[in-house]
Amino acid sequence: MIKLIEVPVENELDLTLAYRKSIKAGELTKISISMRTAFATAVSEVCREVIEKGLDGQLYVAVETDESIGYHIVANLRYKEVIPLNERSEGFIYAGKLLTYFDHQVQDGFGTVVLKLKIPQSAGISRSHVNRIKHYFQEIEPQTPYENLRKRNTELFKTNEQSAEALRTAEYIIEQKNEFLSVASHELKTPMTILRALTQLALKKNADADLSEQLLKIDMQARKMQDMISQLLDISKSEYDKMDYKFEEVELNSYLRSQHDLIKNLVPQHFIVFTDSPEPCAARIDKLRMEQVVNNLIGNAAKYSQNGSTINVSLSYEDETDCILLAVQDSGIGLAEDDLKKVFDKFYRVTNVSKKIAGLGVGLYISSKIVFDHAGEIWAESTLGKGSTFYVRIPTLSNRHDEAIAL
Numbered sequence: 463m464i465k466l467i468e469v470p471v472e473n474e475l476d477l478t479l480a481y482r483k484s485i486k487a488g489e490l491t492k493i494s495i496s497m498r499t500a501f502a503t504a505v506s507e508v509c510r511e512v513i514e515k516g517l518d519g520q521l522y523v524a525v526e527t528d529e530s531i532g533y534h535i536v537a538n539l540r541y542k543e544v545i546p547l548n549e550r551s552e553g554f555i556y557a558g559k560l561l562t563y564f565d566h567q568v569q570d571g572f573g574t575v576v577l578k579l580k581i582p583q584s585a586g587i588s589r590s591h592v593n594r595i596k597h598y599f600q601e602i603e604p605q606t607p608y609e610n611l612r613k614r615n616t617e618l619f620k621t622n623e624q625s626a627e628a629l630r631t632a633e634y635i636i637e638q639k640n641e642f643l644s645v646a647s648h649e650l651k652t653p654m655t656i657l658r659a660l661t662q663l664a665l666k667k668n669a670d671a672d673l674s675e676q677l678l679k680i681d682m683q684a685r686k687m688q689d690m691i692s693q694l695l696d697i698s699k700s701e702y703d704k705m706d707y708k709f710e711e712v713e714l715n716s717y718l719r720s721q722h723d724l725i726k727n728l729v730p731q732h733f734i735v736f737t738d739s740p741e742p743c744a745a746r747i748d749k750l751r752m753e754q755v756v757n758n759l760i761g762n763a764a765k766y767s768q769n770g771s772t773i774n775v776s777l778s779y780e781d782e783t784d785c786i787l788l789a790v791q792d793s794g795i796g797l798a799e800d801d802l803k804k805v806f807d808k809f810y811r812v813t814n815v816s817k818k819i820a821g822l823g824v825g826l827y828i829s830s831k832i833v834f835d836h837a838g839e840i841w842a843e844s845t846l847g848k849g850s851t852f853y854v855r856i857p858t859l860s861n862r863h864d865e866a867i868a869l
Contacts, residue, residue: 463524464592467599471509471519471539475608480521481506484537487523490595491535492585501579504557505537508575511553517541525592533587537577543568607642614638654691658684696828705835707748711859714743714777714786721753728757729764737776743786744859751832758825759790759852767794784858791851797844805842806830
């Protein structure tokens with residue numbers, strides 16, 4: 463067996479990288495477009511199962527060179543079995559349908575998924591040809607900005623342990639990271655928007671129930687990726703204080719009521735209870751940005767609580783501060799005191815949760831920036847094992863001063 467590539471599997475960006483490299487490996491082994499697409503899709507499906515469970519994995523793609531049985535392109539994904547993966551999960555089932563060989567084994571706390579696809583004899587593959595493919599991936603193929611970022615982060619970690627030079631290196635990496643996030647987000651946004659538009663158009667014109675179900679899944683995954691792209695773009699903007707706002711006078715009771723159906727569709731497995739303020743609540747806000755904050759808080763409440771539980775969303779007027787208070791309360795897993803201090807930090811995730819529930823750790827950071835730019839404040843109160851309440855306080859129209867960013 464000749465190993466061609468290795469890709470760490472930890473987040474959605476690694477998933478994109480694994481798919482792209484698998485496609486390239488299929489192209490260089492001279493298999494057909496349909497075969498390489500099937501292989502790369504199967505690889506991405508099993509990687510997605512690992513990522514969505516918050517498990518760290520390592521993927522390698524190789525060519526099996528046993529001439530007695532023919533040549534095979536092979537994907538091997540190894541991960542630490544913190545949470546058992548269900549072999550009947552959608553991703554595993556779909557991967558098994560795409561390829562003739564699918565194997566999943568767990569031993570000594572580690573899981574291994576092996577995918578194989580036979581390379582037709584007509585491809586004319588030889589051992590020397592496979593070695594040339596290996597050389598291409600190791601020496602010739604240009605690295606993506608994300609691969610460069612990973613490499614720099616690894617170098618930084620090593621340097622950090624050895625000398626104070628790590629600080630200067632970190633500043634450089636942060637600058638490069640922000641540039642990468644900005645460029646990558648803009649480059650990804652247009653094709654993802656087109657993909658969603660075409661999928662929704664196909665849904666309107668298609669009457670086949672099975673196909674509609676698959677199209678809905680495509681649209682759901684595209685929406686997740688679109689949300690992630692928007693978050694990455696917001697991070698890069700916030701680093702340079704370039705968040706865009708369009709402020710207008712809004713009555714928040716009416717505004718929140720207008721969002722009821724959208725919010726309930728956002729977390730259909732939970733019961734959402736809305737409570738209006740008995741007093742009028744007029745404020746000057748950017749409606750789209752404030753919707754982003756509300757959706758993030760409710761989405762987090764749902765993510766970290768049991769399906770079927772209740773999430774309470776309430777508005778109230780505080781006479782003593784002349785401010786409006788939004789509260790989102792859940793009965794989920796809660797937060798420890800140390801985690802409460804860091805929960806709004808960029809990329810921060812609770813250690814024992816990050817391995818179980820997928821996420822980037824940027825939603826609350828972006829929400830805090832938006833609230834701050836509304837001259838407001840955001841904080842959380844929580845009891846471990848009993849749930850959390852996140853609060854957003856913003857000034858009313860009569861209390862609004864120049865603290866909010868200029869229009």
